[in-house]
Amino acid sequence: MLNTIIVDDEEFARSSLYFLLQEHCEGIHISGIAKSVAEARTLLKNNAIDLIFLDIAMPGENGFELIPDVREYHSHVIFTTAYDQYALRAIKANALDYLLKPIDIDELKVAVEKAEKYISLNKMENSRADRLQNLAQNLAEKTExxxxxxxxxxxxxxxxxxxxxxxxxxxxxxxxxxxxxxxxxxxxxxxxxxxxxxxxxxxxxxxxxxxxxxxxxxxxxxxxxxxxxxxxxxxxxxxxxxxxxxxxxxxxxxxxxxx
Missing domain, CATH: 2.40.50.1020 (LytTr DNA-binding domain)
Known part of the structure; x- marks a missing residue:
């Protein structure tokens, strides 16, 4: 299961995406919902979040301003927005995908499947790196x-x-x-x-x-x-x-x- 949060300032957008994920994406566990970037930071700080469905155009801070925190907490992003002019910037932010509102169910399923595969592989690679680091430490101290x-x-x-x-x-x-x-x-x-x-x-x-x-x-x-x-x-x-x-x-x- 991917621990997921939804970040969007519009109540209808938040609830619509929540029900789509609950109904069509079994591998998703929604750990929280945020109305702003500030609330999203709190959720990231207090939970192990794998995936963020992140709106871009929000009052105060926009979605891109959450990206440094996303990287700090090793989470991943699928952007959700009504404006397609953000696509290039989303790619540069290393987003896993970019969904236009209103969100199409089939496109959502494809995006989630892609995220599940990518994040699973990423965790395996991190686990392998940890094992290699532990082995290297053991080798350095093998007489002990x-x-x-x-x-x-x-x-x-x-x-x-x-x-x-x-x-x-x-x-x-x-x-x-x-x-x-x-x-x-x-x-x-x-x-x-x-x-x-x-x-x-x-x-x-x-x-x-x-x-x-x-x-x-x-x-x-x-x-x-x-x-x-x-x-x-x-x-x-x-x-x-x-x-x-x-x-x-x-x-x-x-x-x-x-x-």
């Missing part, structure tokens, strides 16, 4: 990460990184093997966790394996290099990662001694 949240199908499991024995790739999924014997399968590729987890403790030993060095018991090269974990599991080390693995072992040993 001690817990990660993993989606478990019903919610999220908060897992201490010290409880992760190893992570195995399964196509586009990552399977976490935990010290209590549980496994959690996550719909993310192994690369994301390779970048996220602290590299002094975790090492990619194969295209399909990340190992927590705290659980390493021994490693050998009897049948190609492999590691043996404290729980008895054996995992292959790929040739291309063998030298990197050896360097990690040296660094890990210097930090942890003979633990």
């Amino acid at each position: 990460i001690r817990k990660i949240s993993l989606p478990n199908g019903q919610g999220y499991s908060l897992v201490s990184i010290d409880d992760i024995i190893h992570i195995a790739a399964d196509s586009n999924y990552s399977v976490f093997h935990l010290s209590n014997g549980d496994t959690i399968t996550v719909s993310k590729v192994l690369k994301e966790y390779e970048e996220l987890l602290p590299d002094h403790q975790f090492v990619r030993i194969h295209k399909s394996s990340i190992l927590n060095l705290n659980y390493l018991k021994e490693y050998n090269s009897k049948n190609g290099m492999e590691v043996i974990l404290k729980n008895g599991e054996k995992i292959a080390v790929s040739r291309r990662r063998a030298s990197e693995f050896a360097e990690k072992i040296k660094s890990y040993t210097r930090i942890h001694g003979d633990q």
Whole structure:
């Protein structure tokens, strides 16, 4: 649902648009109605508004004077006016659409559908940007990460990184093997966790394996290099990662001694 406000100084125009939206646009939730730009500012300040149906020619401040506030609160505008000479200026104000009064029902439906698609995509992009920003922050502080949240199908499991024995790739999924014997399968590729987890403790030993060095018991090269974990599991080390693995072992040993 798009949280929407109607801004128009004419009572008939406000009520007409309200009933058209209620009757023909299921995806619209009308959060308020304003008779002026000043009232619209108050609604924007106190509500999360996705979409504004905004009249242009109003006494006092005209609709264009609300645009800075629209941008500040990340809302979007469909202009409604009886005067088509404003069309070019509406385009420059980045309006989603421009409807002439009396408003045609079909044109209104098209405008709302366009707004729903645009705003939904915009929210997805903002959400993606937020996730990337959070990931970047985690990467910058990855030596400090001690817990990660993993989606478990019903919610999220908060897992201490010290409880992760190893992570195995399964196509586009990552399977976490935990010290209590549980496994959690996550719909993310192994690369994301390779970048996220602290590299002094975790090492990619194969295209399909990340190992927590705290659980390493021994490693050998009897049948190609492999590691043996404290729980008895054996995992292959790929040739291309063998030298990197050896360097990690040296660094890990210097930090942890003979633990």
